[in-house]
Amino acid sequence: MIAMSTRHILLGLLAGGPSHGYDLKRRHDERFPQARPLAYGQVYTTLQRLVRDGLAEVEGTGSDGGPERTTYRSTEQGDRELARWAAEIAPPAPFVTNEIFAKVVVSILAGGDPAAYLGAQRAAHLERMRRLTALKTDPGADLATVLSADYALNHLDADLRWMTTTAARLTTLTAEVDAT
Amino acid sequence: MRTDLRLAWELTRGSDRREWWRVGLTAAGAALATGFALAAVSLATLRGRYGIAVGHGLLNEPGTRSGVIAGLLLLLIPLLGFLGQCARIGAVHRDRRLAALRLAGAAPAQVLRIAALETGLACLLGSVLATAGAVPVLLHLWSAPTALTWTGFALVAPGVPVLGALAGALALRRVAASPLGGVRRVRPASGRGPGLLFLGGALLVLLPAPAAMALTSSGTPGVGAGRLPLTLIGLVVTVGAGAVWLAGAVSGLTGRLLAPRARSAAALIAAERLRDDPWASARTHAAVLLVTVVGTGFVGVRQVLLDGLDEMRRLHQLGTDMTYYTTGLGLTAVGILVAAAIVLCGLAVGTAEALATRRRGLAAQAAAGVPRRVLARALLLETALPLVPSVLSAGVGGMAIGVGYASAVSGHGTLTVPYTALLVPPTAYACCLLAAATSLPLLHRSVRPAELRYT
């Protein structure tokens, strides 16, 4: 999984025009469904860091009859940084960190039941895939929902295929792990 | 060439049962063709009068002998059709294999050679067997065959396989052109190719016939028998040339007319199949047409001739024994029946082959709930529908021959219309339906769900 940069996503949302913190959070959650929702506090601290680094600046403060809100806008340096980041390729899986594999190996070392673990994990994966599929096949689903669900589905499917081949080769793996 | 021969041999050897079936049928067809051709050659090399132990003295006279030769050569026409039919067995499978050869880097000419050699090998088998059988028979019947006879034998024995190989090359030329040809579903735009092949073959067979007859008849002045077969041949060629085209055109037209109007599922499936590929069965249907024309014409001529002979016998004008004529007529009838049998075999083989290629699709239809009897009815309708106009026109053509002969013979006096000939077209039609029905058991086997397993 590639680490997400909240900084750059907020900069991107600001590229459309000045906006205040709460509005940014709402637009983020709308634009990226199924992603972990942004906490308001996180939005606030990120905006302050952007201002500190000269990538964004305060546009003004208004209240519109409600609570007082600070509006931010992107700076020229911010636009440049955003363009740089958007064009930069994401490193394809730089480290192989696989919690499932780690658990299988640990389970073998500790004399547990890796097959049962893989079965249970498989069921959990499938359940999640069914949920995501139901979400995207809902007649009211928009394309953003479908695409983000697809992204997750394909990753879960890759995990599942890996689990299937691993389950089929557990005996060999056990022999290998126990031998060393 | 040696690599090609080797590849052709390996391909034949390694092929499945269906391929062996094709090889067997091709060899049998080639054996029959060789046999007929050898008999014709032996007879053609006879000069003047001979005392021959077979055929009630019919073969003694040069004039009647030429008629027998013509008959034997005419029999090669349905055999040619039959060989073409055999080439179609496993065509899809073979198309794919040859296209795969092309994909693997074989040159177009090389693939063509391999294909030709494959058919040629099967024909060679049949021709060798037939020649091996014919030589002792000839030596038994004829103490001292002339050098001309042996030359004829030497030409016929390798000639049949060469012709077979050429037919194979012609039939598969589309695949040779494109490496993807057999994999994609390509359909010939028209039936002109096979039609031309058939016509070309028919001409090839027919051209030597008058020559051979002229050869045998020489030295015997004023034999009218020589002119009659010539007229017959002319008629047959004219009607036959139209037959291939007519069969295909009628199939297409039947399909086009019926498809939008079909009310039942079986009729709809049959009509759409005809519309989709009207030339699929054009060759066999054309052969049916020809045999029907010849059969109807023959029955008509026979009746008129026998009536005339009876008349002459009553008036004591008949010089020869009656059996001389009846044997000749009987021999011709046997020839026509053999031709009919070959054609019906071709029809049955064609239907079975069409079924075998569609096997998986048919199984899927049955699985989807299309009842077997609907599929069976569609299969029979596919044969029955386009044959109605074809057989009707063939009947008319045949009757024309009979009536024409009757009027030519009677000249003055009363015209006898050979009504018995009217029985031939419906009989031919019924036989065709029966031949097509022989593949129904295969249909029942094809629609077994187990076929679904082989994708």
Add this chain to the structure above:
Amino acid sequence: MNTKAEGPVPLLAARDLVKTYGGNPALRGASADLYAGEILAVTGPSGSGKSTLLHCLAGIVRPDRGSVGYRGERLHQLSEERLSELRRTDFGVVFQFGQLIPELTAVDNVALPLLLAGTARPAARERAGEWLERFGVRGQQDQRPGELSGGQEQRVALARALVTGPKVVFADEPTGALDCLAGEQVMTALVHTARECGTAVVLVTHDDRTAAYADREIRMSDGAVLPAEVTA
């Protein structure tokens, strides 16, 4: 599914099915239930008996032993005629490919089950056209299967399977020959329509992404259905 004991009566119930093909056992005691309106995925490695189970459930194949119950009837005891009728009226089938008649146009292919059921041709074609519309292939109604893309062909096949308003649709690797996007469109169309019409679906697939369209999954191995705890 832990409410089986007091739950609704299954629409289709297979019990201890055994089927052997020329000495090779394809099913060795497989049992499965299908409830009305549910989408059931049958998964498992190649050769585990998925397709044979589907064929038995759909009455296409008679098991050597065991029984399949459908609304009070025992499929293996029915005549071939009655089975054909059942497959025409109550069941629909979609295979990976090859279920359409290559010589018939799309609309005639869809109209075929109606024709077989005795509907007049114009009415059958009209209804077939409506179903093609529903699956977004109305524009291709006069084309033959060979002229359609794989995805269009499968959507025509779906229309044909659903046109009679069946109780169950049997789909054997319906997206097996398709690319991702076309497969997704076919599956979405199938799931939407099945839910709308309350049709149950038996979906045989080796692809977990396709299986995820189902409400429930049974997993097969070596000709038997694995117990529910293993597959959850």
